[in-house]
Amino acid sequence: MNDLTRATRPATHRQTIRVYFEDTDAAGIVYYANYLKFAERARTDWLRALGMPHSQMIKRDGLTLVVRRCEADYRKPAHLDDELVVETELTKLGGASIDLLQRVFRDGDLLVEMKVVIVCVGRDGKAARLPDYLRAALPRINHVGA
Numbered sequence: 001m002n003d004l005t006r007a008t009r010p011a012t013h014r015q016t017i018r019v020y021f022e023d024t025d026a027a028g029i030v031y032y033a034n035y036l037k038f039a040e041r042a043r044t045d046w047l048r049a050l051g052m053p054h055s056q057m058i059k060r061d062g063l064t065l066v067v068r069r070c071e072a073d074y075r076k077p078a079h080l081d082d083e084l085v086v087e088t089e090l091t092k093l094g095g096a097s098i099d100l101l102q103r104v105f106r107d108g109d110l111l112v113e114m115k116v117v118i119v120c121v122g123r124d125g126k127a128a129r130l131p132d133y134l135r136a137a138l139p140r141i142n143h144v145g146a
Contacts, residue, residue, distance in 0.1 A: 011089060011090065011139050012087050012088065012089045013042065013045070013046040013049055013087065013088045013089075014085050014086070014087050015041065015042040015045050015046070015085070015086045015087075015088070016083060016084070016085055016086075017038050017041065017042070017083075017084045017085075017086055018081070018082075018083055018084075019078055019079065019080055019081060019082045019083075019084060020080075021080060023037075023080075024079070024080050028079050028080040029077045029078070029079055029080075030077060030078040030079065030082075032072075032074060035072065035074070035104060035112045035114070036070065036072075036114075038084065038086050038104060039070075039086060039088075039102045039104075039114055039116065040067075041086070042086035042087075042088050042102060043065075043088055043100070043102070043116075043118070046088045047065075047137075050137040050138065050139075051137055052133070052134055052137045057131070057134065061122075061131060062122055062123040063120050063121065063122055063128055063131065064120070064121055065098070065118045065119070065120055065121075066118060066119055066121055067116060067117070067118055068097065068117045068118065068119045069115075069116070069117040070114055070115070070116050070117075071114065071115045071116075072112060072113070072114045073112065073113045073114075074111075074112050075110055075111055075112065075113070076106075076109065076110075076111045077111070078104070078106055078111055082106050083106070084104055084105065084106055084111070085104070085105045085106075086102060086103070086104050086105075087101075087102065087103045087104075087105065088100055088101075088102050089101045089102075089103075090138055090139055091115075093130070093135070093138065094130075095129055095130065096119055096120050096127040096128060096129055096130060097117055097118065097119045097120070097127075097130075098117070098118050098119075098120075098130070098138075099115070099116070099117050100115075100116045100117075100118065101113070101114070101115060101116075102114040102115075102116055120134075
């Protein structure tokens, strides 16, 4: 587990992602669905930075986090070779769910904003309460919703 106390953990995680040829269409513009991949990578690295790699939950308890809902607002395109920053912010914590706000920036310019709800599920695919050790690893939030 990360040695930061829960109260001092940063509320927003930032992940740098480079746009590669495989991420773009023939015009060199990022294909819209690839922003979902960028967001997934950022969420995975966010958990890892909190000392909670996803693989640990799977091995330890047979639990995994899955996307239940994603709402994306595409504002501006990203292009081949851009360096993007994906910000992940916890906005709400439920019994079995985590609400996140994820934003994709290029040079401080907002390109895409996503509201994502992830749910903890067991091996049977049914919702399961978030384990206490995961709750303890998450940053404290001071507001609800986004």
